[in-house]
Amino acid sequence: MDSNELRRSFRDFFVERGHTAVPSASLIPFDRTLLFTVAGMVPFKRYFLGEEPAPYARATSIQKCMRAGGKHNDLDQIGQTLRHLTFFEMLGNFSFGDYFKEQAIPYAWELVTSVLGLEADRLWVTVHTSDDEAAEIWRDSVGVSPDRIQRLEEDNWWQMGDTGPCGPCSEIYYDKGASYGADGGPAFGSDERFLEIWNLVFMQYDQQDTGDLVPLPKPCIDTGAGLERIVPILQGRPSVFETDLVYPILQEAESLTGRRYGVDHRDDVGLRIVADHSRAMTFLLADGVVPTNEGRGYVLRRIIRRLILRSQLLGAHQHVVERLVSGVIATMGEAYPELPERQDRIMELATREEDRFEQTLSIGAPVLDAAIASGAVDGEVAFRLHDTFGVPIELTTEIALDRGVEVDLEGFQRAMAEQRMRSRQAGFGDDGSEEQATGALWVLETFGKTEFLGYDTQEATGE
Numbered sequence: 426m427d428s429n430e431l432r433r434s435f436r437d438f439f440v441e442r443g444h445t446a447v448p449s450a451s452l453i454p455f456d457r458t459l460l461f462t463v464a465g466m467v468p469f470k471r472y473f474l475g476e477e478p479a480p481y482a483r484a485t486s487i488q489k490c491m492r493a494g495g496k497h498n499d500l501d502q503i504g505q506t507l508r509h510l511t512f513f514e515m516l517g518n519f520s521f522g523d524y525f526k527e528q529a530i531p532y533a534w535e536l537v538t539s540v541l542g543l544e545a546d547r548l549w550v551t552v553h554t555s556d557d558e559a560a561e562i563w564r565d566s567v568g569v570s571p572d573r574i575q576r577l578e579e580d581n582w583w584q585m586g587d588t589g590p591c592g593p594c595s596e597i598y599y600d601k602g603a604s605y606g607a608d609g610g611p612a613f614g615s616d617e618r619f620l621e622i623w624n625l626v627f628m629q630y631d632q633q634d635t636g637d638l639v640p641l642p643k644p645c646i647d648t649g650a651g652l653e654r655i656v657p658i659l660q661g662r663p664s665v666f667e668t669d670l671v672y673p674i675l676q677e678a679e680s681l682t683g684r685r686y687g688v689d690h691r692d693d694v695g696l697r698i699v700a701d702h703s704r705a706m707t708f709l710l711a712d713g714v715v716p717t718n719e720g721r722g723y724v725l726r727r728i729i730r731r732l733i734l735r736s737q738l739l740g741a742h743q744h745v746v747e748r749l750v751s752g753v754i755a756t757m758g759e760a761y762p763e764l765p766e767r768q769d770r771i772m773e774l775a776t777r778e779e780d781r782f783e784q785t786l787s788i789g790a791p792v793l794d795a796a797i798a799s800g801a802v803d804g805e806v807a808f809r810l811h812d813t814f815g816v817p818i819e820l821t822t823e824i825a826l827d828r829g830v831e832v833d834l835e836g837f838q839r840a841m842a843e844q845r846m847r848s849r850q851a852g853f854g855d856d857g858s859e860e861q862a863t864g865a866l867w868v869l870e871t872f873g874k875t876e877f878l879g880y881d882t883q884e885a886t887g888e
């Protein structure tokens with residue numbers, strides 16, 4: 426089964442069971458509490474909350490998702506795991522006050538075992554520690570053996586963001602086998618071995634910013650399954666990077682950099698980042714995000730610049746963006762006609778950002794290299810790179826830490842604050858520096874002050 430067949434089978438399964446097929450919404454949500462559409466439920470938020478009557482009691486969708494900011498941010502996982510992408514497609518079925526757990530659980534099981542043909546003895550499920558009801562349905566209605574049902578606390582509680590719809594959830598995992606890591610099921614075993622494929626959320630509350638949980642008018646169902654995670658299982662591939670959805674783009678990265686996938690771990694991380702970010706860049710541009718210094722535009726800028734820098738570190742000498750964008754459009758254009766339709770604009774914005782970055786990078790790269798060679802990147806230098814040379818602080822940190830060199834992030838923030846003060850005194854607006862300060866905060870949160878634990882090898886990048 427290829428990805429097109431999987432999309433079709435999923436949709437047909439739920440349409441046959443009375444669900445309305447709803448097209449994917451944009452990656453830019455109407456909802457103002459979110460930077461990006463992080464899940465299939467986001468476009469339906471108002472129906473869950475009862476703020477607007479749902480035009481259908483049941484729906485199914487294949488939603489474009491982006492997890493690169495806010496509560497759901499996988500940016501720092503990309504490349505490090507075999508299962509995370511920033512841009513991915515979420516298959517989902519939804520009930521707006523219609524059926525609840527008793528129906529959602531058997532539907533999911535039937536689809537996974539009968540339609541997709543996954544072997545039941547490879548499957549595990551989890552429920553929330555408090556959710557006896559879901560555990561009973563799995564055991565009694567579906568017939569899952571009790572030793573394959575585990576209970577988790579945080580992992581089985583889902584919420585859209587800091588506020589909004591939330592509730593306990595139940596998840597389906599696929600055991601990829603002993604070669605992927607420790608046994609013990611999803612609760613105790615390895616995350617790469619026990620691959621989370623589908624989350625069934627029992628939406629029951631509206632999380633308030635005061636911390637209170639207000640019950641929804643009616644309990645609802647919101648499920649999300651990762652298309653890119655299921656396809657490798659069906660195609661017998663080890664990761665999300667090696668299927669018809671992503672591999673052609675990774676191959677483009679191989680050809681641009683001269684590196685082969687599967688030879689060297691560090692190269693693999695880089696190639697995965699380039700492949701992932703190519704998809705994210707193309708889809709974000711298609712949905713109207715433009716590289717800027719603030720908000721989602723800044724996330725896009727970081728993604729494009731990280732992709733370019735990573736390509737260069739892997740050995741690319743020429744421009745990369747045009748071929749990567751073309752690769753994504755060739756691979757994904759049939760399923761997402763907006764890509765070929767908007768190809769000219771996507772290409773123009775992407776290559777313009779690449780040109781702009783390269784102009785500044787030609788001056789910035791030696792500055793960064795010199796700082797790294799000196800054994801520490803001080804705050805002033807990091808700030809100058811960020812502010813003058815257009816090397817986002819996240820990139821400076823990533824590259825420096827990759828070579829075992831620290832960045833003085835507190836000094837960076839001080840320099841940033843001084844700059845804001847100066848521009849305020851001079852009568853200029855902030856021009857996104859608040860977002861840039863948030864970027865520094867993101868780095869602090871992600872990497873900590875002194876330690877970087879992301880990569881398993883720590884020698885020079887070889888460039």
Ligand code: ATP
Nearest residue numbers: 499508509510511513621622623624649650651654
């Ligand atoms: P994980 O624990 O693996 O990070 P999650 O618990 O954050 O996943 P959910 O919020 O439950 O994910 O999203 C529902 C489903 O969407 C997941 O079960 C998975 O199949 C898919 N999914 C989530 N994040 C990603 C991602 N970064 N890349 C690809 N698929 C994803």
Ligand code: MG
Nearest residue numbers: 492497498499
């Ligand atoms: Mg996650």
Ligand code: MG
Nearest residue numbers: 580581596621
């Ligand atoms: Mg999870």
Ligand code: MG
Nearest residue numbers: 580596621624
């Ligand atoms: Mg989950």
